[in-house]
Structure formats: C-alpha cells, structure tokens
Amino acid sequence: MKGYWMPVLHSHLPFVKHPEYDYFLEEHWLFEAITETYIPLLMNLKKLEEENIYFRLTTSITPPLAEMLNDEYLRNQYEKYLQKMIQLTEKEINRTKNDPVFNKLAHFYNKRINDIHDFYNGFLNKNVLNGYKYFKNKGYLEIITCGATHGFLPLLSVNESAVETQIRVAVETHEKHFGEKPKGIWLPECAYYKDLDKILAKYGIEFFFLDSHGIIFGKPAPKYGVFAPVYTPEGVSAFGRDPDSSKQVWSSKEGYPGDPNYRDFYRDIGFDLDFEYIKPYISPDGVRVYTGIKYYKITGDVDLADKQPYDPDIARGKAEEHAKHFHWARDKQIEHLSKLMDRKPVVVSPYDAELFGHWWFEGVDFLYFLFKEIDKHKQIKPITPPEYLNEYPTNQVVEPSPSSWGDKGYFEVWLNPGNDWIYKHLHYMADVMEDFSKKYRDETDSVKIRTLNQMERELLLAQSSDWAFLMTTETAKEYATKRTKEHIYNFLKLKDMIEKNDIDNGFLDWLEYKNGIFDNIDFKKFALED
Amino acid sequence: MEDLKKLTKKKLYQLAKEKNIKGRSKMNKNELIKAIKMMEECDPETSFEAEEKLAEQTKSEEIKRDILIAESYDENSFSSQTHVLKEDSTEAPNIEHKYIKEDYPIPERYNITKIVLLPVDPSKHFTYWELSDETINLLKSQYKHFRFVIKLYDNGNEVLPIDINDPIGKYYIFYHAPFHQLFVVFGVLVNDQFIEIMRSNTIVVPSDEISEFAEEEIWMTKMKDWKEIIKLSHGETEFFADSNLPFQKIIETLIQNQIRKISSSWENLK
Structure with a gap:
C-alpha cells in the first residue's frame, strides 16, 4: 500500500421552505438532491457494505440541509413528490409503448424511482438522515459540519460573535442530529481568514479543508505541499485539495462527466413533451421545469435537438471505465509522491456532493466502481481525516493564506459590485444582535425571548453565502435577492417590536413556522462573554 | 548534450x-x-x-x-466548476419572478458612523462607510470647508489617500499586499489638515505567492490525551504543552520568529 486517498463530499442546500405555497420551485432543489444524489449514494454504500468492499468517505451534512431533511413539512412534501414521479413514469411507459428505445428508458426510470421510493420508506424509514447515521455508526462515514447557515465567514468576521455563532450553532445542530459533536468542518466555500482557527479550536473542531493555494501560499511554505495536512497555529489540521484529481472529475470539458455517452442534463421531458400532457408535473402556473426524466445522452457538441437517445447500460460501462482510469491515475500519482516523501502521502479530493447524481447522473455509480477497484488492487487506501491524523499526529505548523475554493480562489464571487450591498446590512444586524444579546440577557418574558430568538434565526438565514453566490451567477438572482431582503426586513421588524415593547404574535408565530430553523436557538449565547 | x-x-x-x-x-x-x-x-x-x-x-x-x-496547485485554475464567474447560463429559464409577490422594503442606511474594510483578493479590497446625521451636522457646524478623505494603512504605515465625495458610500481599493495587515481611516481635510473621524477593522490580505521555506520548520505532535509536543525541524528546541501550559503562546512566538526571519530576508531582497 503506497498511500491514501481521501474523498470528501460537501452536501449542502440553503434552507428553503415555503409552506405558504402548495408548489414552490426552489423546494424542489431539495427533492431533486434527495432523489438524484443522497439516496442513490446511500443505496450504493449499502451495496458496497453487502459486497464487503472496504470504503471510507467524508461528507459534510450542513446544518440547513440536516434541518430540512428532518423537517416534517418538507418530508411530507417529498413523499408527495415521489408519488407524482411514480405516476409520471407509469404514464411514460404507456406513452412510449410503440417505441422500443424510449419505452426501455421509461421502464428504466420507473424502476429507478420505485427503488428509491422503497429504499426511502424501508431502509431509511422516511428520513434520509437515518442512512447517514447508519454508515457513520459503522465507521465507514465521517460526517462533518459546516457554518450554521453556510455563512461566508471572512466577510462576517467584522463581528466576531457572528462567526462564533455560525460555528457554535453548527456544532449544536450536528450534535442534535447525529448524537455527537463533529470532529471536522467543511468551511463554507472553504473560506478561511487569519485567526478563524481560534474559534474552531474553541468548539473542538479538529480539522477542516482548504483549496490548494490556501495551503501552498501559507506561511512558511509547507514542506509536503498539499500531500499531508498542516497544523494551524492553534493546532487545528488543515487538509489541502489535490488539483489533479479535482480537475479530472470537475471539469466539464476535460473531466469524465463530459463523456458523450453520459446522460444529458438539459434535455428533459418537462420541456420536450406536449403541454397538456406534462402540465400536472410542471409548475402549476404553466412554466415548464425539469422533471428529472431525461432520455438523451450528451452525444457531443451538438444542439439540444440533435441529441441521441441515452443508453443506461453503455453509460454504466463508461462509469466503470472512468473509475478504473481514475484509480490508475491516483495509483501512479501516489506512487510518485511516496518517493518524494518520508511518509505515506494523502491525496484529498473534495467535491460538491450534488455533482454526483444530480449533475453527473452516473457519478454515483462511478464512486461505487471506484471503491471496488481500489479494494481489488489494494495499492491505495481510502481514509478519513481522523484516521490519517491518528497515524501521523506530527505535522508542520503553517499559517494558511486567506482563500476560498470559489472562482479565482478568493472572495470575489461573494463580494463584487453585484452583491456588495448586503454586507452593511449583515454587519449592522450582527451588531444589533450582539447588543440585544447582552441587553436582554436576563429577560424572562417568553414572548420576548421567542422574538429575540427569531431575530437570530433571521440573521443566520440572511447570512447564507448561497444568496450572494446566486446573485453573482445569476442563476436564481431574484429569489436570492428577495430572500436576503426578506430576512433583513423580518429582523428589523422584530427589532422594532422589541424596542417598542409591542409584539405582533401572529407575525411571530408565522415566522417561527416558516423560518423555523434551529428550534434550540438561544439568543443569549450570541454575544461573547466579556 | x-x-x-x-x-x-x-x-x-x-x-x-x-x-x-x-x-x-x-x-x-x-x-x-x-x-x-x-x-x-x-x-x-x-x-x-x-x-x-x-x-x-x-x-x-x-x-x-x-x-x-x-504539484500541489494549478496556477491556471483555482476553482471548482460550479463556481465560475460570469459564465453564460445554459439553464432553462427560471420562474422565480412569478412568486415575488410581496416586496420587502429595507433601509438605505442605518444612521450610524461606521467604516468597514473587507478583503476581496490579494490586490483588491472593499470599503463601505456611513456618517450619521449627528456626525455630519457636527462637522458642518465646526468647519466651513472640508472634504472627505480615506487613508489606507499598510502594516501601520499610511500608503494611499483617497478622495471621497459622499458621507455614505463604497469603494474598491486596488493595492497588492499579500499577508499584510490593512485598515482604513476616514476623516476630513480642513485647510490641508487631516482630522480623523473613524477607522475600520484590520484585515489580513490573502496571499498569491509562495512564501519562503522555513529555515527552521515548526512541527507539532497532537497526542491522544491532548498533550502537544512542539519542536523545530532540527530538534534543538522542544516544548511540551498540556492544558496547563499556554501552548498557543509558544507556537505564536515560534511563528512570529519565523515570520520575522522571512520578512527580514524579504526586505533584504527588495
């Protein structure tokens, strides 16, 4: 055995819950991620376990994702979504009955969605978190946390209490869902600033991840590059991303997901089929949306109209082939690195979890084949951060460079002329929250306490880096802008109610239901003790 | 050959x-x-x-x-695929606007006196500021003519004055300063005399260059029982730290020494 491979998945979605609507497009982000990524991944892990294959995987389940997966309203909505999907695939079998190519695909989707449904109701007992807990308890899975609402910490650090609350609430929420405190964290967007490690250390966080340059541009330059972790001055371990293995999977051009045989993401029956037929399965106002039923393969650099039908068997074969190639490349790389180092190197490969399954449909099978291939050859070994640190407790002390894994490597995605207006609000709200946290420390009126707690929820929800990100990429800019303004507005209205001592109970009840993330929140802890 | x-x-x-x-x-x-x-x-x-x-x-x-x-980094790309700036979106049209039924009015300003500095990248920094009505009135009552100036400080030294028109605003400062500490001071210029009104938080700027290798590497061993051993690469110095000892202090001192060595050699190079 020459060295270690550390696969890391970042599983995150912003908190989106709209009980005020029967159908809400952005709630489907969660349903699609469950159906296309989380459940297929857990199903494959189960298969690996049954086949007695050695595997290790590190994954974040961010606090908002955990809260949503556990939310009763959203779980009910998800079951309705699954029922509808089953119904649609059944209709598709009937619609395509005279066309053997598409009929085979219709059967493929029908079986797939039924399997997912059975797994959800059976093994998972109607809660996806059960699956993650199962593999965690068996030792296969290292579950780590993230910022409470994925706040971009360097840009919140003007108020230290704001950063500390992101970390503290994350640790508390993790413990609530998984029964113990997290050992590690996926920093939101891998964003690091000097002295963040002090806060991480205070809450018992032992390790985190950085993009390559966060380590390489650290001070002093690290002896082993990114192929061994470093300790920050506070003794927290930082693992750096390996650029090669990331690119092989990430890049839509040179990476595996661009293979012509893989399923095309954009051709979807939600857009292709006759309006009257598909109407019950798209947005109720008639706007066409993705259904997840996609019958074409990438084909090549052609127009959407010229795509060829998808063949799941050929695509699965490709995934196996790519897994073998990835294994071969890691084997070569790790052998090479081991000759330059006086210890076993570790190659860290972090990805957004939703890349596998949601964007790269066959990506979940790729991971399954990859673990099988690694187990077969036993040249490299999958490992989790605590396992590596246990074997190599001595590491170089390096001060990492402030950085992120966003485009261009720093903070521009979350701070540019398109979204910089949000920060004066986020900072002001944090200052008010800190002030109120001290001022009302001895408050005993339960309605006022609830109001102050809801203020903190609104602040945390406004801090999600997702909104600034979506404003920049312009993928859901209006929704992101509206969400940011909504939480600022709610916060200020609640503040006003506290200051005037005039609480609107109806408004408070509604917000507690709609934006009811973190039921155990305690505003009194927001301000750091002097 | x-x-x-x-x-x-x-x-x-x-x-x-x-x-x-x-x-x-x-x-x-x-x-x-x-x-x-x-x-x-x-x-x-x-x-x-x-x-x-x-x-x-x-x-x-x-x-x-x-x-x-x-082999640890790729000079040409630092980023993951989904996080790309200004990429043409090939996604299907989204429908959010349909659901924006309510408007959430938020204030333009908070009537406070405050300036903040945020890092964007190794050569770009963002500052925003606001003067409260009270501060503005006070200025107006004291001085007949004044103009606003923001001064950038690099590791404690004034490096860049920026003329500002408005008592509320934002500005991107271009100044390459990897790992330096920066802050800004906001004030008014009255008859060529600078009067400070407020100063920002201090930021540590992201780096885009490979630091010197340490002449003396610092290594730390984390033991199961939370005792830590800190030593230099040549093994001459060794510290044992447990919860009773301020080990962070020791590392800080060690690192500070390193940084001093590096920055002094860097100064010499310049």
Missing part, C-alpha cells in the same frame, strides 16, 4: 520552463542540462519517472519540496 552546453543559463532555464521541469529555479547550469536531457529522453506521459530520477540523483530535499509544491 553539446548543443545544450552552448546555451546560456537563462536560455536553459527557459527550456526547463517549457518542459515544466520542477525545481528549475534552484538548479545550476549543469543540473539544468541534465534535467532537460532527462526530460527529452522520457515520454511526456511518464515524466513522473524523470522527476523522481532527478530528485533521487540530486538527493536534494529542496527539489523534492519544489516538486511537491508544484
């Missing part, structure tokens, strides 16, 4: 760069020739082999280190 010998070191370095030979900056002329020859003999697909041979022959820790660093 003969041909290569005729080339200047600069030319050889260029060649080595084209062939992506790692550790080239540390090589002398003969080493460069050797490395280039070795790379030429090898299939580009198996350039790993050549690198290893090179590292083995020279037995140089420095070259090993350089190769590890070079």
Whole structure:
C-alpha cells in the first residue's frame, strides 16, 4: 500500500421552505438532491457494505440541509413528490409503448424511482438522515459540519460573535442530529481568514479543508505541499485539495462527466413533451421545469435537438471505465509522491456532493466502481481525516493564506459590485444582535425571548453565502435577492417590536413556522462573554 | 548534450520552463542540462519517472519540496466548476419572478458612523462607510470647508489617500499586499489638515505567492490525551504543552520568529 486517498463530499442546500405555497420551485432543489444524489449514494454504500468492499468517505451534512431533511413539512412534501414521479413514469411507459428505445428508458426510470421510493420508506424509514447515521455508526462515514447557515465567514468576521455563532450553532445542530459533536468542518466555500482557527479550536473542531493555494501560499511554505495536512497555529489540521484529481472529475470539458455517452442534463421531458400532457408535473402556473426524466445522452457538441437517445447500460460501462482510469491515475500519482516523501502521502479530493447524481447522473455509480477497484488492487487506501491524523499526529505548523475554493480562489464571487450591498446590512444586524444579546440577557418574558430568538434565526438565514453566490451567477438572482431582503426586513421588524415593547404574535408565530430553523436557538449565547 | 552546453543559463532555464521541469529555479547550469536531457529522453506521459530520477540523483530535499509544491496547485485554475464567474447560463429559464409577490422594503442606511474594510483578493479590497446625521451636522457646524478623505494603512504605515465625495458610500481599493495587515481611516481635510473621524477593522490580505521555506520548520505532535509536543525541524528546541501550559503562546512566538526571519530576508531582497 503506497498511500491514501481521501474523498470528501460537501452536501449542502440553503434552507428553503415555503409552506405558504402548495408548489414552490426552489423546494424542489431539495427533492431533486434527495432523489438524484443522497439516496442513490446511500443505496450504493449499502451495496458496497453487502459486497464487503472496504470504503471510507467524508461528507459534510450542513446544518440547513440536516434541518430540512428532518423537517416534517418538507418530508411530507417529498413523499408527495415521489408519488407524482411514480405516476409520471407509469404514464411514460404507456406513452412510449410503440417505441422500443424510449419505452426501455421509461421502464428504466420507473424502476429507478420505485427503488428509491422503497429504499426511502424501508431502509431509511422516511428520513434520509437515518442512512447517514447508519454508515457513520459503522465507521465507514465521517460526517462533518459546516457554518450554521453556510455563512461566508471572512466577510462576517467584522463581528466576531457572528462567526462564533455560525460555528457554535453548527456544532449544536450536528450534535442534535447525529448524537455527537463533529470532529471536522467543511468551511463554507472553504473560506478561511487569519485567526478563524481560534474559534474552531474553541468548539473542538479538529480539522477542516482548504483549496490548494490556501495551503501552498501559507506561511512558511509547507514542506509536503498539499500531500499531508498542516497544523494551524492553534493546532487545528488543515487538509489541502489535490488539483489533479479535482480537475479530472470537475471539469466539464476535460473531466469524465463530459463523456458523450453520459446522460444529458438539459434535455428533459418537462420541456420536450406536449403541454397538456406534462402540465400536472410542471409548475402549476404553466412554466415548464425539469422533471428529472431525461432520455438523451450528451452525444457531443451538438444542439439540444440533435441529441441521441441515452443508453443506461453503455453509460454504466463508461462509469466503470472512468473509475478504473481514475484509480490508475491516483495509483501512479501516489506512487510518485511516496518517493518524494518520508511518509505515506494523502491525496484529498473534495467535491460538491450534488455533482454526483444530480449533475453527473452516473457519478454515483462511478464512486461505487471506484471503491471496488481500489479494494481489488489494494495499492491505495481510502481514509478519513481522523484516521490519517491518528497515524501521523506530527505535522508542520503553517499559517494558511486567506482563500476560498470559489472562482479565482478568493472572495470575489461573494463580494463584487453585484452583491456588495448586503454586507452593511449583515454587519449592522450582527451588531444589533450582539447588543440585544447582552441587553436582554436576563429577560424572562417568553414572548420576548421567542422574538429575540427569531431575530437570530433571521440573521443566520440572511447570512447564507448561497444568496450572494446566486446573485453573482445569476442563476436564481431574484429569489436570492428577495430572500436576503426578506430576512433583513423580518429582523428589523422584530427589532422594532422589541424596542417598542409591542409584539405582533401572529407575525411571530408565522415566522417561527416558516423560518423555523434551529428550534434550540438561544439568543443569549450570541454575544461573547466579556 | 553539446548543443545544450552552448546555451546560456537563462536560455536553459527557459527550456526547463517549457518542459515544466520542477525545481528549475534552484538548479545550476549543469543540473539544468541534465534535467532537460532527462526530460527529452522520457515520454511526456511518464515524466513522473524523470522527476523522481532527478530528485533521487540530486538527493536534494529542496527539489523534492519544489516538486511537491508544484504539484500541489494549478496556477491556471483555482476553482471548482460550479463556481465560475460570469459564465453564460445554459439553464432553462427560471420562474422565480412569478412568486415575488410581496416586496420587502429595507433601509438605505442605518444612521450610524461606521467604516468597514473587507478583503476581496490579494490586490483588491472593499470599503463601505456611513456618517450619521449627528456626525455630519457636527462637522458642518465646526468647519466651513472640508472634504472627505480615506487613508489606507499598510502594516501601520499610511500608503494611499483617497478622495471621497459622499458621507455614505463604497469603494474598491486596488493595492497588492499579500499577508499584510490593512485598515482604513476616514476623516476630513480642513485647510490641508487631516482630522480623523473613524477607522475600520484590520484585515489580513490573502496571499498569491509562495512564501519562503522555513529555515527552521515548526512541527507539532497532537497526542491522544491532548498533550502537544512542539519542536523545530532540527530538534534543538522542544516544548511540551498540556492544558496547563499556554501552548498557543509558544507556537505564536515560534511563528512570529519565523515570520520575522522571512520578512527580514524579504526586505533584504527588495
């Protein structure tokens, strides 16, 4: 055995819950991620376990994702979504009955969605978190946390209490869902600033991840590059991303997901089929949306109209082939690195979890084949951060460079002329929250306490880096802008109610239901003790 | 081999760069020739082999280190695929606007006196500020003529004055300062005299360059029972720390010494 491979998945979605609507497009982000990524991944892990294959995987389940997966309203909505999907695939079998190519695909989707449904109701007992807990308890899975609402910490650090609350609430929420405190964290967007490690250390966080340059541009330059972790001055371990293995999977051009045989993401029956037929399965106002039923393969650099039908068997074969190639490349790389180092190197490969399954449909099978291939050859070994640190407790002390894994490597995605207006609000709200946290420390009126707690929820929800990100990429800019303004507005209205001592109970009840993330929140802890 | 010998070191370095030979900056002329020859003999697909041979022959820790660093990051791309700025979206049209039924009015300002500095990247920083009505009225009552100025401070030294028109606003400052500490001071200029009104938080700027290797590396061992051993690479100094000892203090001192060494050698280079 020459060295270690550390696969890391970042599983995150912003908190989106709209009980005020029967159908809400952005709630489907969660349903699609469950159906296309989380459940297929857990199903494959189960298969690996049954086949007695050695595997290790590190994954974040961010606090908002955990809260949503556990939310009763959203779980009910998800079951309705699954029922509808089953119904649609059944209709598709009937619609395509005279066309053997598409009929085979219709059967493929029908079986797939039924399997997912059975797994959800059976093994998972109607809660996806059960699956993650199962593999965690068996030792296969290292579950780590993230910022409470994925706040971009360097840009919140003007108020230290704001950063500390992101970390503290994350640790508390993790413990609530998984029964113990997290050992590690996926920093939101891998964003690091000097002295963040002090806060991480205070809450018992032992390790985190950085993009390559966060380590390489650290001070002093690290002896082993990114192929061994470093300790920050506070003794927290930082693992750096390996650029090669990331690119092989990430890049839509040179990476595996661009293979012509893989399923095309954009051709979807939600857009292709006759309006009257598909109407019950798209947005109720008639706007066409993705259904997840996609019958074409990438084909090549052609127009959407010229795509060829998808063949799941050929695509699965490709995934196996790519897994073998990835294994071969890691084997070569790790052998090479081991000759330059006086210890076993570790190659860290972090990805957004939703890349596998949601964007790269066959990506979940790729991971399954990859673990099988690694187990077969036993040249490299999958490992989790605590396992590596246990074997190599001595590491170089390096001060990492402030950085992120966003485009261009720093903070521009979350701070540019398109979204910089949000920060004066986020900072002001944090200052008010800190002030109120001290001022009302001895408050005993339960309605006022609830109001102050809801203020903190609104602040945390406004801090999600997702909104600034979506404003920049312009993928859901209006929704992101509206969400940011909504939480600022709610916060200020609640503040006003506290200051005037005039609480609107109806408004408070509604917000507690709609934006009811973190039921155990305690505003009194927001301000750091002097 | 003969041909290569005729080339200047600069030319050889260029060649080595084209062939992506790692550790080239540390090589002398003969080493460069050797490395280039070795790379030429090898299939580009198996350039790993050549690198290893090179590292083995020279037995140089420095070259090993350089190769590890070079393979640790990709100069051309730092980012994951989904996080791309200004990419044309090929996604289907989204329908959010349909659901924006309510409007959430939020204030333009908070009537406070405050300035904040945020880092964007190694050469760009964002500042926003606001003066409260009270502050503005006070200024107006005290001075007949004044104008606003923001001054940038780099590691404590004033480096850049910026003229500002408005008592509320934002500004992007372009100033390359990897790992430096920056803050801004906002004030008014009255008859060429600067009067400070407020100053921002201090930021540590992200870096975009590889630091010096430490002359003396600091290594830490984290034991299961939370005792930590901190030592320098040559093993001369060793600290044992447990919960009773302020081990962070020890590391801080060690790191500070390192940084001082590095920055002083950097100053000398300049």
